[in-house]
Amino acid sequence: MQLVFRDRRVSIKRAFTTAGALVCAFTVASACSADVKPTPTDGVHSAVVHPDAWPKVKWPFAHDAALEQRVKSLLAKMSDEDKVGQIIQADIASVTPDEVRKYRLGSILAGGNSKPGGKLSGGKAWLELSDAFYHASVDTSDGGLGIPVLFGVDAVHGHNDVVGATIFPQNSALGAMRDPALVAEIAAATAEEARATGINWTFAPTLTVPQDDRWGRAFEGYSEDPAVVASYAAAVVEGLQGKPGSADFLDNAHVIASAKHFVGDGSTKDGKDQGDAEVSEENLRDVASAGYPPAIAAGVQTVMASFSSWNGEKMSGHKGLLTDVLKGRMDFQGFVVGDWNGHGQVPGCTNEDCPQAINAGMDMFMAPDSWRGLYKNTLAEVKSGVIPMSRLDDAVSRILRVKMRLGLFDKGSPSSQISDNPSYALGSPEHRAIARRAVRETLVLLKNHNGILPLNPKQRILVAGDGADNIPKQSGGWTLTWQGTGITNADFPNGQSIWGGIHEQVVAAGGTAQLSVDGKYTQKPDVAIVVYGENPYAEFQGDIPNLLFSPGDSSNLDMIKRLRAQGIPVVSVFLSGRPLWVNPEINASNAFVAAWLPGSEGGGVADVILRTAAGAIDHDFHGKLAYSWPRTAVQTPLNVGQKNYNPQFAFGYGLTYKDKDTLGTLSEVSGVKDSVVAPGLYLQRGKPVTGLALQLTGADGTSVDEVVAPARSRDGSIRITAIDYQAQEDARRVEWSGAGAASVALHAASKLDQDRQTNGDVLLVTTMKVDALAPGKISLAVACGDKCGASVPLDAMLAALPKGEWLRVGVPLKCFREAGADMTKIDVPFRLQSAAKATLSIARVALGTDVDKLVACPTH
Ligand code: BGC
Ligand code: BGC
Numbered sequence: 001m002q003l004v005f006r007d008r009r010v011s012i013k014r015a016f017t018t019a020g021a022l023v024c025a026f027t028v029a030s031a032c033s034a035d036v037k038p039t040p041t042d043g044v045h046s047a048v049v050h051p052d053a054w055p056k057v058k059w060p061f062a063h064d065a066a067l068e069q070r071v072k073s074l075l076a077k078m079s080d081e082d083k084v085g086q087i088i089q090a091d092i093a094s095v096t097p098d099e100v101r102k103y104r105l106g107s108i109l110a111g112g113n114s115k116p117g118g119k120l121s122g123g124k125a126w127l128e129l130s131d132a133f134y135h136a137s138v139d140t141s142d143g144g145l146g147i148p149v150l151f152g153v154d155a156v157h158g159h160n161d162v163v164g165a166t167i168f169p170q171n172s173a174l175g176a177m178r179d180p181a182l183v184a185e186i187a188a189a190t191a192e193e194a195r196a197t198g199i200n201w202t203f204a205p206t207l208t209v210p211q212d213d214r215w216g217r218a219f220e221g222y223s224e225d226p227a228v229v230a231s232y233a234a235a236v237v238e239g240l241q242g243k244p245g246s247a248d249f250l251d252n253a254h255v256i257a258s259a260k261h262f263v264g265d266g267s268t269k270d271g272k273d274q275g276d277a278e279v280s281e282e283n284l285r286d287v288a289s290a291g292y293p294p295a296i297a298a299g300v301q302t303v304m305a306s307f308s309s310w311n312g313e314k315m316s317g318h319k320g321l322l323t324d325v326l327k328g329r330m331d332f333q334g335f336v337v338g339d340w341n342g343h344g345q346v347p348g349c350t351n352e353d354c355p356q357a358i359n360a361g362m363d364m365f366m367a368p369d370s371w372r373g374l375y376k377n378t379l380a381e382v383k384s385g386v387i388p389m390s391r392l393d394d395a396v397s398r399i400l401r402v403k404m405r406l407g408l409f410d411k412g413s414p415s416s417q418i419s420d421n422p423s424y425a426l427g428s429p430e431h432r433a434i435a436r437r438a439v440r441e442t443l444v445l446l447k448n449h450n451g452i453l454p455l456n457p458k459q460r461i462l463v464a465g466d467g468a469d470n471i472p473k474q475s476g477g478w479t480l481t482w483q484g485t486g487i488t489n490a491d492f493p494n495g496q497s498i499w500g501g502i503h504e505q506v507v508a509a510g511g512t513a514q515l516s517v518d519g520k521y522t523q524k525p526d527v528a529i530v531v532y533g534e535n536p537y538a539e540f541q542g543d544i545p546n547l548l549f550s551p552g553d554s555s556n557l558d559m560i561k562r563l564r565a566q567g568i569p570v571v572s573v574f575l576s577g578r579p580l581w582v583n584p585e586i587n588a589s590n591a592f593v594a595a596w597l598p599g600s601e602g603g604g605v606a607d608v609i610l611r612t613a614a615g616a617i618d619h620d621f622h623g624k625l626a627y628s629w630p631r632t633a634v635q636t637p638l639n640v641g642q643k644n645y646n647p648q649f650a651f652g653y654g655l656t657y658k659d660k661d662t663l664g665t666l667s668e669v670s671g672v673k674d675s676v677v678a679p680g681l682y683l684q685r686g687k688p689v690t691g692l693a694l695q696l697t698g699a700d701g702t703s704v705d706e707v708v709a710p711a712r713s714r715d716g717s718i719r720i721t722a723i724d725y726q727a728q729e730d731a732r733r734v735e736w737s738g739a740g741a742a743s744v745a746l747h748a749a750s751k752l753d754q755d756r757q758t759n760g761d762v763l764l765v766t767t768m769k770v771d772a773l774a775p776g777k778i779s780l781a782v783a784c785g786d787k788c789g790a791s792v793p794l795d796a797m798l799a800a801l802p803k804g805e806w807l808r809v810g811v812p813l814k815c816f817r818e819a820g821a822d823m824t825k826i827d828v829p830f831r832l833q834s835a836a837k838a839t840l841s842i843a844r845v846a847l848g849t850d851v852d853k854l855v856a857c858p859t860h
Helices: 004-029 065-079 080-086 097-103 123-137 172-175 180-195 224-243 281-288 292-297 319-329 355-360 370-383 389-405 430-442 470-476 498-509 556-566 581-589 604-611 754-758 797-801 813-818
Strands: 088-091 109-111 150-153 258-262 304-305 334-338 444-448 460-464 512-516 528-531 572-574 589-594 680-683 690-695 719-723 730-736 742-748 763-773 778-782 789-793 807-812 828-832 838-848
Touching: 004 690, 065 370, 065 389, 080 088, 080 370, 080 389, 088 097, 088 370, 097 123, 109 797, 123 150, 123 690, 150 389, 150 581, 172 180, 172 224, 172 430, 172 813, 180 224, 180 430, 224 281, 224 292, 224 444, 224 589, 258 292, 258 319, 319 334, 319 604, 334 389, 355 370, 430 604, 460 556, 498 512, 498 528, 498 604, 556 572, 556 581, 572 581, 572 604, 680 690, 680 828, 754 813, 763 778, 763 813, 763 828, 789 813, 789 828, 807 813
Parallel strands: 088 109, 109 150, 258 304, 304 334, 460 512, 460 528, 528 572, 572 589
Antiparallel strands: 444 589, 680 838, 690 742, 719 730, 730 838, 742 828, 763 807, 763 838, 778 789, 778 828
């Protein structure tokens, strides 16, 4: 049989040395291959698994009779209600401590946008919240058993939900270090900061092996290469949890880890988030699941089931993989947690009802806002036997074992467990130093023409670009907010921007530094450092149709060219979660550094690109590409080892100061033919995007299709004209006469599936302005065919808006779903209807998360 690791001996060896004996799973998959049977499905795309063909793993904990006895006797005391509560996890934005007490919920989470009191908060508020939920969970005043609650967050690059935390480089950056020991230090520091706020569980590490960089979550993966991911898995799990068998295992400085997303999240077709991995079983095992055996062997306590499917079958309901492979063959004895309402995507399930998932092997539902209905239905299914008691008991026992290993029953409240070691605090100097070291190790030098780097800090240096003094941009998604947007440098009291680091060192060395986002300067600089790249995104919001960098916006390139034309050499520092096609920018720059998403310690960039004041090189480049860099913007998927592998910069590439740069001029043919529209964008600069058309419907019910402004309905009850917003005629004014309900709508030529976005709490965002408004009904609606649709009233909200001011107004997509729309087949993603006499202006309609005014769902 074919073993993917065969030609990757070097990296695999490294996995062995760091993870030690625990990686016996890999001994099975490589050296002890005799033990692995060929998969009968080789090359055939089926969703049937053959567990015997998967690596055999050994769970590192010996049978513990005392613990088993304790679990058994607690389980014996639990009612059906207690048990069902135990397997449900609710989100802090949708549950109160009192409800945790009342329903005896086993766990809570804080999703990417869920904060104490609904606002960005520092450690104190988080700790108080942790305490409040803990105390509620152990309250036995109404006869409950008082089983303490687990509190999970996405501490995925540091304890990134909390203001003041150290923000480490994102995983795609860490892959470039090839340094498992440093990854373990980062994980340990993250665990310490989480415990400092009372959190005892992180949904990390992401062990995905992204195969297509168009995927919006590529930055969450360490590498496209399974061997690199495998080499980090045990290190990060042990950093977070401590080493099984050692005294520090799950002590007060460690947290429960979650290997995610099992499995195939990074193998989906076209890099579609939550999509379908159409790969053979062998490929799924050897590529996508490479990190799981070492993570399990290192004792990872939880595994998160993936949103995605394998050959058409949703992972959240895949018994073969969750039960037979993961828990059977791989001996995983922790518990399987679902992903954010992921169970609702299993055929036949809804967010409120899914016995299929539990029966397939999921042990805990992540049911952020759906937990009430889910509790009720699951309880009924337990009582009726649809969910066998043996399965429920197994799920509950697994959860209780994890809680006991963590010492949850014995250690008291979160705040009573805070370590007095000051270096464990949020943003401690020790943690920031680790992060800064990591930044230095992650930078990959792609071009260094004539050895322009390292720069002499005694010069006059211009620092330009919108990424220069922008900690949110250098941190990416999953930073303080889900998308990493809507925040500023002020939200990082312990952080430093890239400019901040350069400025500090240049001034200390006696040089001068000027910050200028647009590259204009007061005095001609000797050299310019231009920092630019991707804006933050997370999950499907980051899916892109090709690898073009900032399509339609050449401002960075223009700036670089302008500086060069003025005789100023340019060093590009490129911020991105993934490789993008930037050949024109590379050609235009004298040096080009792939800086990934370095996080809060921007000073690490200056450490490497500047000499010391004395002219020495303190830090050379270390980073080697863990993702292949594309030759064109359509070269996807592109992964090391594939047939006809022909990247621009190969996996493993990365110059040092000792190397001679021989890079010639790169091709500037992107390969992109059509102007592909970003998904989720409906109206831009006043015009519908390709595939959509504007329609006006008068109060008389007749419609005019494919309207181009200026236009009016037949009865004159609604008219549309072009107006100026930021540019000439880049917005539309819509006037309603008040003669009856008339509407302006966007019609899609083919149905839009907005299911993922609805599940993910995304908003329909309209950039608009109220010019004039009389009382009367106004609503925003979507339609999904003739008899399908839903609307949300807007009149009260619009009446309260300041007149004449452009604002982004957001309506949660889930309001439409709650009101009855089928979000999988939307053909009218936007219909604004008014019976009132009104004048409203509209510039843009798109799905998004950043708004000025959020509309609440109507209560039914
Ligand atoms: C993501 C997970 C995350 C969870 C909780 C999901 O949407 O896929 O990675 O752990 O939300 O925030
Ligand atoms: C939450 C994330 C979650 C996502 C699901 C967001 O609203 O904040 O934690 O991962 O929805 O797609």
